[in-house]
Amino acid sequence: FAASLKKPRRAFILVQAGAATDSTIEQLKVVFENDDIIIDTGNANFKDQSRRAAQLESQGLRFLGMGISGGEEGARKGPAFFPGGTPSVWEEVRPIVEAASAKAEDGRPCVTFNGKGGAGSCVKMYHNAGEYAILQIWGEAYSALQALGFNNDQVADVFESWKADGFLKSYMLDISIAACRAKEPAGNYLSEKVKDCIGSKGTGLWSAQEALEVGVPAPSLNMAVISRQMTMCKDERA
Incomplete structure (x- = not known):
């Protein structure tokens, strides 16, 4: 399935933080190529996200670690997102993420790009x-x-x-x-x-x-x- 995605491929993953996340990324790396994007939305430790970003970028891939907050209410009305990682990734997926996010009283999406590496997960x-x-x-x-x-x-x-x-x-x-x-x-x-x-x-x-x-x-x-x-x-x- 991953190999059939339109290039540059984009994969949003949400699995248990830690070994399960690393295992999923390793499986995606088998078919993903240069400039393809992996976005981890799990509750990961920001140091793990920084490590993943560095490793994937050194292999030609791009990575975004993106925390999610909102619980059940967020599932119904949209959550807040905390992205961080490869800056070029954010500009490509920003319209998708902002459309899916909760909105503040003034209509602005509850999303802010926080910086490179694991910055989003740290916030x-x-x-x-x-x-x-x-x-x-x-x-x-x-x-x-x-x-x-x-x-x-x-x-x-x-x-x-x-x-x-x-x-x-x-x-x-x-x-x-x-x-x-x-x-x-x-x-x-x-x-x-x-x-x-x-x-x-x-x-x-x-x-x-x-x-x-x-x-x-x-x-x-x-x-x-x-x-x-x-x-x-x-x-x-x-």
Whole structure:
């Protein structure tokens, strides 16, 4: 199938980050030729993307590492894209990516070319890190208010008052409010039924490690990563 694509060939791949991505690229290299394009949209480590870009460009191919953000809502209405890699690739695929992307209130596509190598995946990594830290803050606020005797609706009311002030208004706060208020048909709060274990795709950990390596304090992020790790130790917490 890959060999039948119109030249210059363009392949968008979305597989599990790491070995699966490298394996898919190796298979494409069997049939791809000079100036053909490989675009990885997985949740890859930016250092891996920089390595892939250098290797493929040295072999005459072109590479774009492009992070995607948006979740289920992005699948329905378009995600945000974080491209980085061979600059000439971006100009060729830009119309396709911008057409598929979410649009800001002013109509602009939620896409920015971030630079060579793994720059796009690096920006996406720190984008995820911000989400980690913000959700950790709301989680700690929720726990503190519950410790004071607030029920979920009362916690949501406090969050609503913070949102009304404007400064803290955000999507993260909106979904925290919705999670607080969600109930079963019988009237019980859904949060009481949710298993208190949080998984991870690795971007928060990578961001924390990178911050430590370059000497940038990131306490909120570090605490968020540690807290997620602690939730996975359910037997030890029992």
